[in-house]
Amino acid sequence: MARTTEEYQEIIRDLVDTLVDFATRHDLTTDEYIQALGFLTEVGRADEMILLGDVMYLSIAIDELTHRGRTRGTATNVEGPFYLPDNPLLEPPYRLCSFDEPGRPLVVSGRVTDAESGEPIAGAVLDLWQASADGFYEQQKPERGPNYLRGKVPVDPDGRFMFRTIVPASYEIPKEGPVGRLLEYLGRHAFRANHVHIKVFAEGYESLTTQIFFADNEWLRSDVVGAVKDDLVVELAEETDEVRAKEFEVRSPFFTAPCDISLRKGSLA
Ligand SMILES: [Fe+2]
Numbered sequence: 001m002a003r004t005t006e007e008y009q010e011i012i013r014d015l016v017d018t019l020v021d022f023a024t025r026h027d028l029t030t031d032e033y034i035q036a037l038g039f040l041t042e043v044g045r046a047d048e049m050i051l052l053g054d055v056m057y058l059s060i061a062i063d064e065l066t067h068r069g070r071t072r073g074t075a076t077n078v079e080g081p082f083y084l085p086d087n088p089l090l091e092p093p094y095r096l097c098s099f100d101e102p103g104r105p106l107v108v109s110g111r112v113t114d115a116e117s118g119e120p121i122a123g124a125v126l127d128l129w130q131a132s133a134d135g136f137y138e139q140q141k142p143e144r145g146p147n148y149l150r151g152k153v154p155v156d157p158d159g160r161f162m163f164r165t166i167v168p169a170s171y172e173i174p175k176e177g178p179v180g181r182l183l184e185y186l187g188r189h190a191f192r193a194n195h196v197h198i199k200v201f202a203e204g205y206e207s208l209t210t211q212i213f214f215a216d217n218e219w220l221r222s223d224v225v226g227a228v229k230d231d232l233v234v235e236l237a238e239e240t241d242e243v244r245a246k247e248f249e250v251r252s253p254f255f256t257a258p259c260d261i262s263l264r265k266g267s268l269a
Pocket of ligand 1: 080
C-alpha cells in the first residue's frame, strides 16, 4: 500500500532525528562528519550505493521487512546487481551453459507448487542466473558470449523442472572501490556464499525472487551481504555413474541438487 506524502515526511524527520541522536551518542566532530560525507560522496561516484546497503546487511533486512508475515511459500532473497531482464527462454535439454563449461557439472531439479494446496503450478517459468566456476557473471566476462549462465526454464504440466549448469563459485564482491576499503577497515572478507539466482513467475501467483545456496560452502555463515537463509540451502550430492551422466546429458562425475519451490497466490507484480 502506497504511503502518503505526510507519512514520507515523517519518515525523513525520524531519520534526521536518528542521525542526530547517533552523532550525539558518539560525540562526533566536524572533521569526522566531513570525512563521513566524503566517503558517501565517493561511494555515490563509484556507483556503489547498492553495494554499501548490501554489505551493511540493509538490503536483506529490507527484503525481510517487505515480505514480513509470509508464513508460506519459498523464502525470498535479494535480486543483486546482475539480473538481466531479457534472459532467453531455453529449449530442452535445459542448460545454462555448454556441456563443456569448466567446473563441476550440476543438475538442479524440483517442482513448483501452490504454497497452500500443494498442487503443481503448470504454467510456472524459472528465470535463472548465476556466476561461473571462476566467479564471474556474463556482464563481467562479455567475451564468453551472450546468455552465459542465464536463461528461463519452464516447468512441465506436473510443475516439474530440471536444468543443467555448473556449481557456481563463491565470488568476491567488487573490492577495489570505497566499499571494499570499508570492508578491509572492518576486517571483513568480501565473499558471497555460492548461489544460483532464481525468479519464478506464474499467472495468478506472486512472483518470487530468491537464491539457492549449497550446504558444503565455507561462507554460508559469513556471507558478505548476510543473505543466506537456512530454508534456501540445498544439499549437493555427487554422482559418479557414467550411465546416469549420459541419462542426464552431463559430464561425469556430476552433482545433483533438489530445489522445490512453492508460490503464494497473488498478482504477478
Ligand atoms: Fe549473485
